[in-house]
Amino acid sequence: MADTLAPSSSPSTGGAHGPEQGTKRDFLKLVTGSFAVIGVGAIAWPFIASMNPAKDVLALASTDVDLSHIAEGQAVTVMWRGKPVFVRHRTPQEIEQAQAVDVSSLRDPETDAARVQKAPWLIVVGVCTHLGCVPLGQKPTDPRGDYGGWFCPCHGSEYDTSGRIRRGPAPLNLVVPEYAFTSDTQIRIG
Amino acid sequence: MASGLHESSFANPVVRWIDQRMPVFTMMQKEYGSFPTPRNFNYFWNFGALAMINLVIMIATGVFLAMNYTAHTSLAFESVERIMRDVNYGWLLRYVHMNGASMFFIVVYIHIWRGLYYGSYKAPRELLWMLGVVIFLLMMATAFMGYVLPWGQMSFWGATVITNLFSAIPLVGDSIVTLLWGGFSVDNPTLNRFFSLHYLLPFVIVGVVFLHVAALHITGSNNPLGIDPKGPQDTVPFHPYYTAKDSVGMIVYFIVFAFLVFFTPNYLGHPDNYIPANPLSTPAHIVPEWYFLPFYAILRAVPNKLGGVLMMFGAIAVLFVLPWLDRSPVRSMRFRPIAKWLLLLWTANFLVLMWAGGRPAEGIYVLIARLSTAYYFAYFLVILPLLSKVERPLPLPESISRAVLRGGGPLHSAAAAKPMEKA
Numbered sequence: 112m113a114d115t116l117a118p119s120s121s122p123s124t125g126g127a128h129g130p131e132q133g134t135k136r137d138f139l140k141l142v143t144g145s146f147a148v149i150g151v152g153a154i155a156w157p158f159i160a161s162m163n164p165a166k167d168v169l170a171l172a173s174t175d176v177d178l179s180h181i182a183e184g185q186a187v188t189v190m191w192r193g194k195p196v197f198v199r200h201r202t203p204q205e206i207e208q209a210q211a212v213d214v215s216s217l218r219d220p221e222t223d224a225a226r227v228q229k230a231p232w233l234i235v236v237g238v239c240t241h242l243g244c245v246p247l248g249q250k251p252t253d254p255r256g257d258y259g260g261w262f263c264p265c266h267g268s269e270y271d272t273s274g275r276i277r278r279g280p281a282p283l284n285l286v287v288p289e290y291a292f293t294s295d296t297q298i299r300i301g
Numbered sequence: 302m303a304s305g306l307h308e309s310s311f312a313n314p315v316v317r318w319i320d321q322r323m324p325v326f327t328m329m330q331k332e333y334g335s336f337p338t339p340r341n342f343n344y345f346w347n348f349g350a351l352a353m354i355n356l357v358i359m360i361a362t363g364v365f366l367a368m369n370y371t372a373h374t375s376l377a378f379e380s381v382e383r384i385m386r387d388v389n390y391g392w393l394l395r396y397v398h399m400n401g402a403s404m405f406f407i408v409v410y411i412h413i414w415r416g417l418y419y420g421s422y423k424a425p426r427e428l429l430w431m432l433g434v435v436i437f438l439l440m441m442a443t444a445f446m447g448y449v450l451p452w453g454q455m456s457f458w459g460a461t462v463i464t465n466l467f468s469a470i471p472l473v474g475d476s477i478v479t480l481l482w483g484g485f486s487v488d489n490p491t492l493n494r495f496f497s498l499h500y501l502l503p504f505v506i507v508g509v510v511f512l513h514v515a516a517l518h519i520t521g522s523n524n525p526l527g528i529d530p531k532g533p534q535d536t537v538p539f540h541p542y543y544t545a546k547d548s549v550g551m552i553v554y555f556i557v558f559a560f561l562v563f564f565t566p567n568y569l570g571h572p573d574n575y576i577p578a579n580p581l582s583t584p585a586h587i588v589p590e591w592y593f594l595p596f597y598a599i600l601r602a603v604p605n606k607l608g609g610v611l612m613m614f615g616a617i618a619v620l621f622v623l624p625w626l627d628r629s630p631v632r633s634m635r636f637r638p639i640a641k642w643l644l645l646l647w648t649a650n651f652l653v654l655m656w657a658g659g660r661p662a663e664g665i666y667v668l669i670a671r672l673s674t675a676y677y678f679a680y681f682l683v684i685l686p687l688l689s690k691v692e693r694p695l696p697l698p699e700s701i702s703r704a705v706l707r708g709g710g711p712l713h714s715a716a717a718a719k720p721m722e723k724a
Contacts, residue, residue, distance in 0.1 A: 157390035158365050165369070166387040 173301035175293070178232065186249045188237060191300045195237035195245055196288060197261070198298075201272060206230050208259060209273035219284045223273040226287050234298065235274040236288050239263040241281035246270060261285070332518055337536035338543055339524035341705045345419070346522070346543070347550030348412035354551060355405045356510065360503050362398040363447075366391075370450065372496035374489045377452035378577045396566040397558075402444050403569045404558050406592035409437060413620075417644060420632025421523040427624035429516040434620045436509050441593070443502040446495040448590060453574035458587045460487045460495070466600075469610040486580065526704055527632030528697055535701035586661060594658030595651055599677065601662045602670040612674065619681045626681055628689035636695040640688050647680040 164172075174191040176198055181187055186199040201209070209223040227233055237245050241263065247253040248261035248270075256262035256269030258277045263269075268279030275284040290300040309320035309327060320326040369388050371380040384391035413433070416422055422430035449460045464481045468474040483490030521530070530536050537543075561568065569591055573584045589597050596613050603609035619626075634641040654673045660666040698704035 157393050158361065160389040161365050161391060161394055162368065163389055165383070165389060165391070167383060168387075 173299055176298050176300065177296065178298060179296040183231070184251075188249050189300070191236075191288065196300055197233070197235050197237040197249060197274070197285070199233045199235075199249075201231050201233055205259060205272040209271060209275075212271065212273075212275075218276050219282070221273075221275060221284055226273050226275075226284070228290075228292065232298075233272070233274060234287065234290055234300070235285035237261075237285070239265065239268055239281055240276065240283040240285065241266055241268050241279070246285075332539075333544075334538065334540045336518070336539040337530070337533070338522055338539045339530050339701055340535060340537045340542075341524050341526060341701050342522070342543065342546065343525050344546075344550055345411070345415040345525075347547055347554075348408050348415060350547040351408045351550060351554050352405065352412055353510065354554075355401060355408055356503065356506060359398065359401050359405060360507075362394050362401060363500070363503065365394050366398055367500060370496075372450070372493050374452060374492055374578070377450060377492060381451045393562070396562045399570065400558065400561040400566060402447065402590070403561070403592065404554070405440065406444070408554070409440065410592075413437065414648065416523075417647075418634045418641075419523055419525055420527050420627075420629075420634070422624045423627065423630075423632050424624065425520045426516075426523065429513060429520060430624060431621055432509055432513040432516060434617065436506055436513060437620075438617060439502055439506045439509065443499060443506065444590065444592065446499040446502070448574075449492065449495045450499060451574060452492065452578045454576045454578055454584050455571050455574040455587065457487060457578035457580065458583055459589055460491065462587065463589075464491075466610050466613075469607040471607070488580075523632060524701065525633060526635065526698060526701055528701060531700050588659050591655065591659070594656075595654035595677075596658070598654040598658030598670045599674045601658070602667065602674040612678075616677060619678065623681060623685075627685040629685075629692065629694070631694040631697065636697055637688070637692060638695060639692045640685070643680060643684050643688070647676065650676045650680075 172192055174189055174196070176187075176189050176196075178198070178200070181198065181200045183200050184202050186197060188195045188197060190196070206223070212223075214220045214222055223230075226235075237249075239246050242265065244263050244265035246261035246263040246268070248255040254262045256278070258269055258271035260270035260272050260274060260277075263279065263281065266280050268281035269277050270281075270285055271277050273284075274287070276282070288300050290298050293299050306321040307324040307327065309317045309324065311317045311320050311326055316326055366384065369380065369384050369391060371377055381395070384395050386392075388394075416430060416433070445459070445463055449456045464478055464487065467481065468478045470477060479485065481491070482488065483494060524530075571588065571590075573587075576584075588594070596616055599616050600609045600613040603612050629637065629640070631637055634644055650673050653669065654677065657666050657670040657673060662670075
């Protein structure tokens with residue numbers, strides 16, 4: 112069938128020429144195939160991109176928090192990108208406790224200084240690094256585990272007063288989000 | 302070969318292993334590879350494949366739009382605007398879906414017209430044709446419900462008018478309309494069920510398309526001469542001949558589609574649908590989408606509520622019985638000197654109906670719509686049955702290959718070969 116298509120002057124498919132010399136048909140197949148692949152990719156791109164966060168979602172990606180009415184020892188939970196963020200005004204004992212830990216003994220070694228910008232204020236994402244539950248410990252009546260931070264009720268992970276993992280299945284410390292002090296009593300998360 | 306395994310002709314061991322257990326590769330090779338297809342297709346035979354591509358595009362864009370659409374009367378309009386402004390490439394997905402509906406009807410109208418001109422509805426393809434009419438009806442229902450979803454003024458009042466059509470049914474009409482609405486007016490329950498059905502029906506269409514193609518592969522394709530292939534000299538394998546020809550048509554189709562989407566995305570729509578639905582105020586001049594206009598014109602041409610509705614549905618129903626209205630054994634209009642011109646007149650008349658459906662229902666437009674409606678039905682119910690008896694068709698070529706290979710191709714038998722009409 113292929114032979115009947117080829118002009119009589121050109122070599123027919125798989126003809127006398129060596130295999131290193133591709134035929135016109137091979138060339139056409141390659142070019143057509145490449146165009147088809149590029150075309151499908153170009154068409155698939157906007158479909159996949161449409162599943163990424165939309166502009167209105169990105170516009171809500173930062174949250175301002177007023178710290179002035181959070182008393183020492185108190186903690187508040189704010190929403191940021193659909194997740195809880197723990198803002199904790201630590202007491203001097205809690206700060207001391209967090210700084211006294213031997214960093215090399217930690218599962219995810221980090222100093223307390225590396226996790227805070229101003230010592231009294233600990234700001235962490237309130238999502239357990241094990242499987243995404245929200246740990247307890249924001250309310251004074253909540254269990255805080257043996258290390259005075261947070262206790263995850265799902266699988267028993269315990270965090271210290273710097274939000275570092277101390278016991279239980281979670282592999283990493285509570286995440287410190289990107290934030291900045293916009294004034295002495297105001298932060299912007301994200 | 303082990304018992305119970307399909308005998309596969311594929312050499313690749315993986316393909317062969319699957320094919321022996323589930324011969325999909327053999328099937329694809331048989332139905333789309335070596336499938337013998339008349340060698341004389343013209344470009345009108347692209348439109349079935351184009352319709353298939355269009356359906357896939359509609360489902361793909363629709364699934365992704367549904368990820369961002371909210372089917373609630375107080376949120377639907379806003380969610381569509383959010384798709385347009387905030388969702389990455391949302392404008393593209395929506396414009397492709399919107400104009401894809403128009404492209405789908407353009408393609409399918411040409412596909413149906415091809416069937417009318419070349420007699421593809423005649424024996425043995427009657428069931429194939431009727432399945433096509435079912436697809437057309439499903440498409441119209443799907444398109445109508447899709448147009449309601451953005452919840453603009455045209456959405457709302459289009460939904461009101463079309464659902465009220467059913468109130469024309471004697472005795473149970475009002476109960477049926479209440480049932481369709483899920484309330485006492487077009488409201489949130491209506492929007493919710495329309496979204497559900499708008500998502501469902503395309504997959505029903507996929508099912509009927511499968512049957513349509515299955516039936517096609519039993520009878521084989523018709524062709525511009527309307528005569529049956531008499532042997533291998535009259536056919537070519539589907540691949541590469543018609544995969545290549547369909548690809549050419551596909552590129553032209555994508556150029557037209559892209560022009561609509563990127564340069565005039567709202568040309569075929571109505572600006573009033575960018576006004577949020579208001580149940581207290583009907584727009585001064587409400588019209589359906591362009592593809593419904595011929596049928597809308599028929600509805601309005603009849604000065605009786607029930608009569609208009611019956612005529613409108615009758616305009617589609619008559620297509621179901623077309624294979625038995627046209628008794629002429631000659632399929633292609635190329636060989637029907639009278640029917641050919643009357644079908645071309647019917648085509649122009651269909652376009653006149655489309656135009657009249659978009660004009661206000663008053664004065665001269667009503668008269669034009671009535672005359673056009675009369676001819677629409679007369680062609681099917683009077684002209685075709687009559688011509689089947691009185692028309693004298695031109696002589697048919699002896700075979701496809703004799704007609705298309707100038708100088709005469711080989712005949713399958715040594716039958717006396719006379720000089721014949723060139724198609």
